[in-house]
Amino acid sequence: MKNLKYLLLRRVTQIGLLVLYFGANAYGWTILKGTFGSSLLFGVIPLADPYTTLQVLATGFVLGADVLLGALIITLFYMIVGGRAFCSWVCPINMVTDLANWLRRKLNLDKEEVNYRFLKRRARYWIMVLGLIVSAIVGIAAFEALSPITIMQRGIIFGFGAGISVVIAIFLFDLFGVKNGWCGHLCPLGATYSLIGKASLVRVKHDHGACTACMKCKVVCPENQVLHMINKESISVTDGECTNCGRCIDVCDDDALGFGIRSFTNKVND
Secondary structure, three states: OOOOHHHHHHHHHHHHHHHHHHHHHHHOOOOEEEOOOEEEEOOOEEEEOHHHHHHHHHOOOOOOHHHHHHHHHHHHHHHHHHOOOHHHHHOOHHHHHHHHHHHHHHOOOOOOOOOOOOOOOOHHHHHHHHHHHHHHHHOOOHHHHHOHHHHHHHHHHHOOOOOHHHHHHHHHHHHHOOOOHHHHHHOHHHHHHHHHOOOOOEEEEEOOOOOOOOOHHHHHOOOHHHHOOOOOOOOEOOOOOOOOOOHHHHHOOOOOEEEEEOOOOOOOOO
């Protein structure tokens, strides 16, 4: 049986956050109150999603100092430490897309994969910019109004309505359409955290000497273009699009991959 350490840790984190949000609404817990867009930790520490904050600012709305501080705290955390870990360790939609892409592999839907050439990974960056432009034009946070993350969180807390169709659409899109389609090609939050976490310290490191080139890591990686060093050289994954999910580490039977602190000379064995 393959090592599932990081998968289990991610699920505990994701489900745990949803439980805390649910408990805050249902039982008045004060550990974590609010939404993924804007929260209050222990009733004192503000936390705010940077992209949501930018959308609201684009509308011309004046935000309070607490929200701006919350966005700064989150930005600094992912910039210095977490990288794009929000996408794999926090975002609840990740559980949906992980399931879809696991089923793709089980059903051999990747065997004859035609990765739609019109849909490039850089599309998410254009959508990120478009979301800000539309927010400025219509006067509301455009992506936040349609965000599947918000829809899923509200659905779990208050019950799913018609919004469940968005979550199902993402699942079907990833399963039968484009591999890692939503997170890897379309989600503007993924684009935002890729930019924020580009120079973060926690990185996956590759030991070329231990690697047997089985390529299991590339099969499970949702952003496998970041693993360009596999079977080539011993360096860290420095691409900001890496989600630090640990899938590659879990499936590596050679112990050739592991988390470590980024080396800016980019050599594993300095």
